[in-house]
Amino acid sequence: MLNRVIRGIAGTFILISLLLAVYVNINWLWFTAFVGVNLLQSSITRWCLMEDILKKFGIKDEKVQNQKSASKI
Helix, strand or coil: CHHHHHHHHHHHHHHHHHHHHHHCCHHHHHHHHHHHHHHHHHHHHCCCHHHHHHHHCCCCCHHHHHHHHHHHC
């Protein structure tokens, strides 16, 4: 669930910033680049700030949920 939410947020940010760049100001492409750099950084370091934020909001990782349900059986 957590990975799906992170991908959804990243995709939404990119699409919104592209629309803003087309219809408002070309400088919104810097936000698109920022999202891309963060995606690249998280793939290299295995740390994602959005993941930490979502965990604080109570969104669980799929692996953790599957392990808990498997241990109850």
